[in-house]
Amino acid sequence: GQNIDQPTEMTATEGAIVQINCTYQTSGFNGLFWYQQHAGEAPTFLSYNVLDGLEEKGRFSSFLSRSKGYSYLLLKELQMKDSASYLCAVQNDYKLSFGAGTTVTVRA
Amino acid sequence: EAGVTQFPSHSVIEKGQTVTLRCDPISGHDNLYWYRRVMGKEIKFLLHFVKESKQDESGMPNNRFLAERTGGTYSTLKVQPAELEDSGVYFCASSQALFAPTDTQYFGPGTRLTVL
Numbered sequence: 001g002q003n004i005d006q007p008t009e010m011t012a013t014e015g016a017i018v019q020i021n022c023t024y025q026t027s028g029f030n031g032l033f034w035y036q037q038h039a040g041e042a043p044t045f046l047s048y049n050v051l052d053g054l055e056e057k058g059r060f061s062s063f064l065s066r067s068k069g070y071s072y073l074l075l076k077e078l079q080m081k082d083s084a085s086y087l088c089a090v091q092n093d094y095k096l097s098f099g100a101g102t103t104v105t106v107r108a
Numbered sequence: 109e110a111g112v113t114q115f116p117s118h119s120v121i122e123k124g125q126t127v128t129l130r131c132d133p134i135s136g137h138d139n140l141y142w143y144r145r146v147m148g149k150e151i152k153f154l155l156h157f158v159k160e161s162k163q164d165e166s167g168m169p170n171n172r173f174l175a176e177r178t179g180g181t182y183s184t185l186k187v188q189p190a191e192l193e194d195s196g197v198y199f200c201a202s203s204q205a206l207f208a209p210t211d212t213q214y215f216g217p218g219t220r221l222t223v224l
Binding site for chain 2: 004030031033035040041042043044045048050079087089091093094096097098099101106
Protein backbone atom coordinates (compact mmCIF):
# COMPACT_ATOMS: atom_id res chain seq x y z
CA GLY A 1 0.00 0.00 0.00
CA GLN A 2 0.89 3.65 -0.15
CA ASN A 3 1.05 6.00 2.81
CA ILE A 4 2.05 9.61 2.20
CA ASP A 5 1.75 12.15 5.00
CA GLN A 6 2.02 15.91 4.96
CA PRO A 7 0.65 18.61 7.28
CA THR A 8 -2.85 19.83 6.52
CA GLU A 9 -2.25 23.55 6.89
CA MET A 10 0.55 26.06 7.35
CA THR A 11 0.54 29.83 7.69
CA ALA A 12 3.44 32.17 7.08
CA THR A 13 4.17 35.85 6.55
CA GLU A 14 5.01 37.46 3.23
CA GLY A 15 8.77 37.43 2.67
CA ALA A 16 9.34 34.55 5.09
CA ILE A 17 10.38 30.94 4.48
CA VAL A 18 8.14 27.90 4.87
CA GLN A 19 9.13 24.24 4.87
CA ILE A 20 6.53 21.60 4.02
CA ASN A 21 7.47 18.11 5.14
CA CYS A 22 6.37 14.88 3.49
CA THR A 23 6.95 11.37 4.77
CA TYR A 24 6.15 8.30 2.75
CA GLN A 25 5.93 4.54 2.95
CA THR A 26 5.30 3.07 -0.47
CA SER A 27 5.66 -0.30 -2.15
CA GLY A 28 7.98 1.15 -4.80
CA PHE A 29 9.81 4.36 -5.60
CA ASN A 30 10.92 5.98 -8.85
CA GLY A 31 10.85 9.60 -7.73
CA LEU A 32 9.14 12.20 -5.56
CA PHE A 33 7.27 15.14 -7.06
CA TRP A 34 5.91 18.40 -5.68
CA TYR A 35 2.96 20.15 -7.25
CA GLN A 36 1.26 23.47 -6.49
CA GLN A 37 -2.48 23.75 -6.87
CA HIS A 38 -4.58 26.89 -6.66
CA ALA A 39 -8.27 26.35 -5.98
CA GLY A 40 -10.12 25.16 -9.07
CA GLU A 41 -6.99 24.97 -11.18
CA ALA A 42 -4.66 22.27 -12.46
CA PRO A 43 -1.88 20.96 -10.22
CA THR A 44 1.29 22.63 -11.52
CA PHE A 45 4.64 20.85 -11.44
CA LEU A 46 7.19 22.49 -9.13
CA SER A 47 10.05 20.09 -8.51
CA TYR A 48 11.11 16.48 -8.34
CA ASN A 49 13.82 14.38 -6.72
CA VAL A 50 15.06 10.97 -7.81
CA LEU A 51 18.29 10.85 -5.84
CA ASP A 52 19.02 11.98 -2.29
CA GLY A 53 19.84 15.62 -1.80
CA LEU A 54 18.65 19.10 -2.54
CA GLU A 55 17.23 20.38 -5.82
CA GLU A 56 16.96 24.16 -6.15
CA LYS A 57 14.73 25.97 -8.61
CA GLY A 58 14.57 29.68 -7.94
CA ARG A 59 12.55 30.36 -4.78
CA PHE A 60 11.62 26.68 -4.46
CA SER A 61 13.88 23.87 -3.26
CA SER A 62 13.11 20.25 -2.61
CA PHE A 63 15.04 17.73 -0.55
CA LEU A 64 14.89 13.94 -0.51
CA SER A 65 16.17 11.24 1.81
CA ARG A 66 15.17 7.84 0.43
CA SER A 67 16.51 5.93 3.43
CA LYS A 68 14.27 7.95 5.75
CA GLY A 69 11.28 8.11 3.41
CA TYR A 70 11.31 11.88 3.80
CA SER A 71 11.14 14.93 1.61
CA TYR A 72 10.53 18.62 2.11
CA LEU A 73 9.63 21.56 -0.08
CA LEU A 74 11.16 24.89 0.89
CA LEU A 75 9.50 28.07 -0.26
CA LYS A 76 11.63 31.19 0.17
CA GLU A 77 10.75 34.89 -0.04
CA LEU A 78 7.07 34.07 0.21
CA GLN A 79 4.67 36.05 -1.92
CA MET A 80 0.90 36.38 -1.62
CA LYS A 81 0.50 34.37 -4.84
CA ASP A 82 2.18 31.40 -3.11
CA SER A 83 -1.02 30.84 -1.12
CA ALA A 84 -2.11 27.47 -2.49
CA SER A 85 -2.22 23.75 -1.81
CA TYR A 86 1.09 21.89 -2.14
CA LEU A 87 0.95 18.23 -3.08
CA CYS A 88 3.62 15.66 -2.39
CA ALA A 89 3.50 12.67 -4.76
CA VAL A 90 5.55 9.49 -5.03
CA GLN A 91 5.96 7.97 -8.46
CA ASN A 92 6.13 4.22 -8.81
CA ASP A 93 5.94 2.49 -12.17
CA TYR A 94 4.61 5.65 -13.86
CA LYS A 95 1.64 6.27 -11.56
CA LEU A 96 1.66 8.97 -8.89
CA SER A 97 0.43 8.44 -5.33
CA PHE A 98 -0.46 11.70 -3.65
CA GLY A 99 -0.58 13.00 -0.12
CA ALA A 100 -3.70 14.91 0.90
CA GLY A 101 -1.97 18.25 0.32
CA THR A 102 -0.81 21.12 2.52
CA THR A 103 -2.71 24.39 2.34
CA VAL A 104 -0.30 27.29 2.72
CA THR A 105 -1.70 30.70 3.59
CA VAL A 106 0.57 33.70 3.15
CA ARG A 107 -0.33 36.73 5.25
CA ALA A 108 0.78 40.30 4.71
CA GLU B 109 2.35 25.20 -26.32
CA ALA B 110 -1.16 24.34 -25.17
CA GLY B 111 -1.48 22.47 -21.91
CA VAL B 112 -3.71 19.55 -21.04
CA THR B 113 -7.35 20.46 -21.59
CA GLN B 114 -10.44 18.81 -20.19
CA PHE B 115 -14.10 19.07 -21.06
CA PRO B 116 -16.50 19.80 -19.50
CA SER B 117 -15.21 21.79 -16.54
CA HIS B 118 -18.33 20.91 -14.55
CA SER B 119 -21.02 18.27 -14.93
CA VAL B 120 -24.10 17.73 -12.80
CA ILE B 121 -26.08 14.56 -13.47
CA GLU B 122 -28.56 12.36 -11.68
CA LYS B 123 -27.83 8.93 -10.33
CA GLY B 124 -28.19 6.34 -13.05
CA GLN B 125 -27.31 8.66 -15.91
CA THR B 126 -24.25 8.44 -18.12
CA VAL B 127 -21.48 10.99 -18.33
CA THR B 128 -18.48 11.18 -20.65
CA LEU B 129 -15.42 13.22 -19.77
CA ARG B 130 -12.86 14.22 -22.37
CA CYS B 131 -9.14 14.91 -22.09
CA ASP B 132 -6.82 16.35 -24.72
CA PRO B 133 -3.19 15.82 -23.73
CA ILE B 134 -0.25 17.98 -24.67
CA SER B 135 0.56 17.38 -28.32
CA GLY B 136 3.15 14.66 -28.77
CA HIS B 137 2.72 13.15 -25.31
CA ASP B 138 2.44 9.38 -25.53
CA ASN B 139 1.45 8.82 -21.91
CA LEU B 140 -1.99 9.81 -20.67
CA TYR B 141 -3.29 9.32 -17.14
CA TRP B 142 -6.61 9.69 -15.38
CA TYR B 143 -6.81 10.53 -11.67
CA ARG B 144 -9.72 11.31 -9.35
CA ARG B 145 -10.11 13.34 -6.19
CA VAL B 146 -13.11 12.50 -4.07
CA MET B 147 -14.21 15.12 -1.54
CA GLY B 148 -11.84 15.30 1.40
CA LYS B 149 -9.49 12.66 0.04
CA GLU B 150 -6.22 12.67 -1.84
CA ILE B 151 -5.89 12.47 -5.62
CA LYS B 152 -5.89 8.82 -6.68
CA PHE B 153 -4.68 7.11 -9.83
CA LEU B 154 -7.26 5.53 -12.13
CA LEU B 155 -5.40 4.41 -15.25
CA HIS B 156 -2.53 4.94 -17.64
CA PHE B 157 -2.48 4.83 -21.45
CA VAL B 158 0.61 4.48 -23.58
CA LYS B 159 -0.51 5.76 -26.94
CA GLU B 160 -3.81 3.94 -27.52
CA SER B 161 -3.10 0.99 -25.23
CA LYS B 162 -4.09 0.65 -21.60
CA GLN B 163 -0.85 0.14 -19.70
CA ASP B 164 -2.28 0.05 -16.19
CA GLU B 165 -5.92 0.23 -15.14
CA SER B 166 -5.42 -0.99 -11.60
CA GLY B 167 -7.06 2.11 -10.12
CA MET B 168 -10.37 1.86 -11.97
CA PRO B 169 -13.00 1.43 -9.25
CA ASN B 170 -15.39 -0.91 -11.09
CA ASN B 171 -16.77 -1.83 -14.47
CA ARG B 172 -19.05 1.20 -14.58
CA PHE B 173 -15.97 3.15 -15.69
CA LEU B 174 -14.72 2.83 -19.26
CA ALA B 175 -11.74 4.71 -20.64
CA GLU B 176 -10.68 4.92 -24.26
CA ARG B 177 -7.97 6.70 -26.16
CA THR B 178 -8.79 6.91 -29.83
CA GLY B 179 -5.78 6.82 -32.12
CA GLY B 180 -3.49 7.64 -29.24
CA THR B 181 -4.65 11.24 -29.09
CA TYR B 182 -7.52 12.41 -26.89
CA SER B 183 -9.10 10.21 -24.25
CA THR B 184 -12.61 9.78 -22.88
CA LEU B 185 -13.74 8.44 -19.54
CA LYS B 186 -17.31 7.24 -19.42
CA VAL B 187 -19.24 6.53 -16.24
CA GLN B 188 -22.33 4.40 -16.79
CA PRO B 189 -24.49 4.32 -14.75
CA ALA B 190 -23.27 7.03 -12.40
CA GLU B 191 -23.59 6.55 -8.65
CA LEU B 192 -23.45 9.11 -5.83
CA GLU B 193 -19.97 8.02 -4.79
CA ASP B 194 -18.61 8.88 -8.25
CA SER B 195 -18.81 12.59 -7.41
CA GLY B 196 -15.43 14.28 -7.37
CA VAL B 197 -12.87 15.99 -9.55
CA TYR B 198 -11.45 13.96 -12.41
CA PHE B 199 -7.99 15.00 -13.53
CA CYS B 200 -6.17 14.07 -16.68
CA ALA B 201 -2.40 14.26 -17.03
CA SER B 202 0.10 13.56 -19.78
CA SER B 203 3.81 12.96 -20.05
CA GLN B 204 6.06 12.77 -23.04
CA ALA B 205 8.61 10.04 -22.90
CA LEU B 206 8.16 6.35 -23.41
CA PHE B 207 9.98 4.06 -21.00
CA ALA B 208 10.64 6.89 -18.56
CA PRO B 209 8.87 6.18 -15.26
CA THR B 210 10.00 9.46 -13.70
CA ASP B 211 8.93 11.67 -16.58
CA THR B 212 7.02 14.71 -15.34
CA GLN B 213 3.25 14.53 -15.61
CA TYR B 214 1.39 17.70 -16.57
CA PHE B 215 -2.16 18.03 -15.32
CA GLY B 216 -5.32 19.48 -16.72
CA PRO B 217 -7.70 21.63 -14.65
CA GLY B 218 -10.05 18.74 -14.01
CA THR B 219 -13.74 18.04 -14.49
CA ARG B 220 -15.89 18.47 -11.40
CA LEU B 221 -18.56 15.77 -11.48
CA THR B 222 -21.57 15.98 -9.20
CA VAL B 223 -23.98 13.05 -9.08
CA LEU B 224 -27.32 13.85 -7.43
